Amino acid sequence: MHYHSPTSVEDAVKVLAAQSGDCRILAGGTDLLVRMRSGLAEPDAILDIKRIDGMRSITREEGGFRVGAAVSGTEMAEHAALVAAWPGVVEATGLIGSTQIQGRATMAGNLCNASPAADSVPAMVAAGAVAQVAGPNGVRDIPVAQIPTGPGKTSLGPGEFVTSIFLPARPDRASDAYLRFIPRTEMDIAVVGCGVSITLDASGTCTEARVALGAVAPTVIEVPEAATALVGTPLDDPALSALSAACSAAASPISDKRGTVEFRTHVAGVLARRAAVIAKTRAGAA
Amino acid sequence: MALDSKSELREFKIVGTRPLRPDGIDKVTGKARFGADITAPGMLVGLVLRSPHAHARIVSIDTSRAEAVPGVHAVVTRADFAEPGEDVADILDNCMAGAKALYDGHAVAAIAASSGKIARDALKLIDVVYEVLPHVTDVDAAMKPGAPVLHEGRTDETVPEGLSPNVISRHEFGHGDIEAGLAQADRIVERTFQTEATHQGYIEPHACLAQMGPDGQADLWCCTQGHYMARNVCAEILGLEQGQLRVTASEIGGGFGGKTTVFLEPVALMLARKSGRPVKMVMTRSEVLRATGPTASSSIDVKIGMTKDGRITAGFAELRYQGGAYPGSPVDMGSMSAFAPYDLEHVKTIGWDVVTNRPKQAAYRAPGAPMAAFAVESAIDELARGFGLDPLEVRLKNAAREGTRASYGPTYPAIGLEATLRTAKDHPHWSAPLGENQGRGVACGFWFNFGGDTCVTLNITPDGTVTVSEGNPDIGGSRASMSMMAAEELGIPYEKVRTIVADTGSLGQNEVTDGSRVTFAVGLATIEAARAAIREMCKRAAMVWGIEPEAVEWVDGAAQPAGPNAGEHPPMTLAEIAAIASNTGGPIAGHHEANPEGAGVSFATHMVDTEVDPDTGAVKILRYTVFQDAGKAIHPAYVEGQFQGGAVQGIGWALNEEYIYGEDGVLQNAGFLDYRVPVASDLPMIDTVILEIPNPGHPYGVRGVGETSIVPPLAAVANAVSAASGVRMTSLPISPPKLLAALHER
Known part of the structure; x- marks a missing residue:
C-alpha cells in the first residue's frame, strides 16, 4: 500500500490522476481507518490531504466561511464566529463520534463517506452549503446536497476530491439547528436526523427556510414542502404542525436494525418541529 | 442498623474499610497484562475461519492452498482432534465445528502464521464446501414439530412426545395446587413475556497464548474466569495429563460469566502442537459477539392470582429458553428462581431447554434469573397497580422470610429480602416527587450463590509480611478482599499482605470464579489458612517459651500467654516469630482446601425512575x-x-441490548455500535444501600453479591416505563421503535 502526502492541490490532483488501483482520500480517517482495520477496505493507496495548504483552516469569504476539508469538529467548535453564524452545522458536526474522534473527524469526510445517516450533512444541506471540488478538470463548486448519490456513493468523478465546504453569509435574525434521534445519548448513528435553517424578519415572520432530513432515504434529502410550511409564518403551532407533517410525508425510510419505517417516519416530523423551535429561539424570536 | 443487629459477630478492624485496590495503579497506567498482552519468542498469530451460515453441513474442507502459503505454520480443522469424551464433546464442537456449522460465526478452521496479514490472507484460501440447511433462531419456533433440527437424539426422558427434537429437557419445580390457589384470587393476570439474548459485553475480548513442547509439557496463558477449568477441559480435549498443562490466568477485563468456558484455548494448543511454536490468538469484537457468550433468549407465560388486599394466592410460570446450538440453557435456574422471593402456598414452574442456530449460550451473571424475574415481577406489578396497592407493600406481604419453604424446595435460613423492602420503603427515593411523563418502578430479585472447590495457601515471609495465593481470577476485587480478610484474621495491617492469583501448578483444584462464590468460599479458605498459620505461630512461640501450644493465644497480631498459668512472657509479634522461623522448625505457612456449603442466598430490591418521551419512545x-x-x-x-x-x-x-438476526440467520449487529450497551451519559449515578444480614455459613457473615444485582432491573425498568407511559411492555428490549409503536396503539 502506498501513502501519499502532497502539499498542494495541484500535486494531489496529479497523484490521483496517476493511480490505477483503489486510492482513498484520508482526512481525519475516522471512517477510512476503521474500515481498513476491520477488513472492509483494503486500498492500494492512500492520499492524505492534511498537509495541503488551506485544508486545515477556516477563512472568511464573502461574509461566509470556507471550511477546509481537513478541519476537525473540535476546530469548528472552537471558532466563535462560525459557531455564532452556523450553530446547527457546528453542533451536527460535533455529534460525530466521541471526544477523541472529534479531534480528527471532518465535515468533508462525513459528506464523502456518503452515509444517509451522516450527522453533518442534513445541517449542511439546510445551510445551503457548497462543496469545492478539485480534479483533473480543475476546480468546481457544487451544492453539498448533490455530492452523495446513494449509501457509500458520491457524484465525484475519477481523481476528484472535496477541498472545502463553503457556508454562506448570514443576515440578522437567522439561525439553524440540527437534531438527531439515537437510542443512546452518545456514541451512536442517527436513526433520523433533521437540520433546519431559518431567517426571520423584524416582526418575527419567517422569510426563508430550508429543511433537510437524514436516515430516511438513500441520501440526505431536502424537503421543500417543509420550508414552504414555515415561510410567511411566525413559526407558530399550525406552521410547526405543517412542518412536521411535511417531513413525515417526505420520509421514505427502510426498516432495519436501527429503526422501523413507522418509527423513522414519525420521528422525522417530531425532530423537525423541535429543531425549528430551537432555530427560532437562536434567531432571536420573541 | 436495627435490621442488621442479629449477629454477635466480632468487631472488625479492616473488614468494612475501603483500602486502595492492589491492581489499581497497573490498570490506570496501562501496565496490567491482559490476555492480549502476553508474548513469547517465536510466537505465531492464530486466526479462526468462521461459518457465514446459520446452519450448514460441512461437506468438505480443503486447506492445501492455505498450507502452501509461505509463513503459514499450521492449519487446524476438526479432523485434527481426537473423538472427545462426552463431557467435553459440545465444548469442542463449539470451539471447532464437526459435521455441521450450527450458527453464524461457528469456527470451522484455524491458521497459525508468522504474521496477522499472512494469516488473514491464508484464511481466504481455505475452501469450505457447505450444504446450507434451513435454520431456526427463535425459541418458540424451534420447539414446534417440523422446525429445522439441529441435533437428533439429544432429547432426554423428561420431554413428552410430539415436540421438535430441538427441545432438550423439561424441568418442573413447586408445591401446592395452582388451580386451588387461583380459585382464591380476586384477580388473575396471565401474560406472555419475551426477552432477547444479551451479551456479557466484557471490554476485553478473549485472548490466549499457547505453547506445547515435544515432551508433552504445555503452557497456556489466557483471559479466563477459571484457569483450572481451562486446564481440565483443554487437557481432556488435547489428550494431555492435567499435571502437564500449566495454565496462568491473565488480568481480566470483565467476564460476567462469559469467560467460564473455553473458545480459543483448545484451538491455540492444537495450533501450537502442530506448528511447534507458541501461538497467540485474540478475538475481534465481532468474533466475540458472533461466537461467544450471549445469554439465552426467552419466552415466558406467567399466571398469578392475587386477592384484593395483595396476597398472592398462586404463581405459575412456563419458561422456554433457547441456549444456542447446544443443550444447557439456564432455564432450570430461571424456573427455580422465578418465585424464590415469595412465600407461596401454591407455586409451580415448568422450564423447557431448547436449542437453536445461535451461539452456545454462556453463563451471564445470575444465569437464567433476570428473565424469569422480569416476567413474574411485571405481573405482580400489574396486579398491585390494578388493585391500587403499594407495590412495595404487596411484596412485603408476600415476602419470603426465615422458615419460608422456597418455591424451588429448600427452607430458608435468615435472609434479607424483607430488610431490603423495608429499607426501600423508608428511603427518600420512594417518596420523591415525579414530573410529567415520569414513573417509578420497583422489583425484587434472588440468587442462589455458590461455594465450590477452593484452595488457598498463605505464606509468612522471613521479614514478617504475608503472601496469599488463591486460584481464582480477580474479577470483582478478590485480591483486595482476601488481603483484608487475611490481615483481619492475622491482626496485621492490610498493606502487609499481598494476594496473587496463582497458576494451576501452584494449588489444588479451584472452581471457576462464578456463582458469586469467591469472597464467600475463597474468603473462608483464606481465613482458615490464616488460622492454620496462627496455630503454627503459636506453636513456635510456645516452643521458645517452653510451654504447651494450647497455653498460647493470638491477639492483635502477636502470640501471648493465654493466662496467668502460662507464665510471664512478652508477646511475640508475627514478624518476630517469622524472623526465627528457620530455627524453630522452618518456614511457616497455612493452607486450606474445601468445598464449602452454606453460601447463603441473596436478595435485592431495586427502585428506578424513568421518563418516557411520548413523541419518540425514548426512555431516560x-x-x-x-x-x-x-x-x-x-x-x-x-x-x-x-x-x-x-x-x-x-x-x-x-x-x-439485543441480538438481531436477519432472515438469513446471520447476526446483524456484531459490534458495539449496534449492540448498544449503556454509555456513561445514558445513566445517572446508581445509588446503593448495602444491608448486612450475616450469612451463618461464613466466618464473617459474607454472602456473594456479584449476581443478584442484575436480577431485578429488567422488571424494575419495565414497571417504571409502565408507570410513566401507561403501557405495559412485555417484550424486551423496550427500544424506542417498540415503545413508540405501543404508545400509538394505545
Missing part, C-alpha cells in the same frame, strides 16, 4: 437505587460496584 433513566443484602461487605466500594454494575447491565438488557 432519571434515578436508580439498589437495596441489597451483602451479608457482610468486606470492601464496601467493591460491593457498591457490583450493585451498580449489575443494575447497569440490567438497564441495558431492558432498554437497548
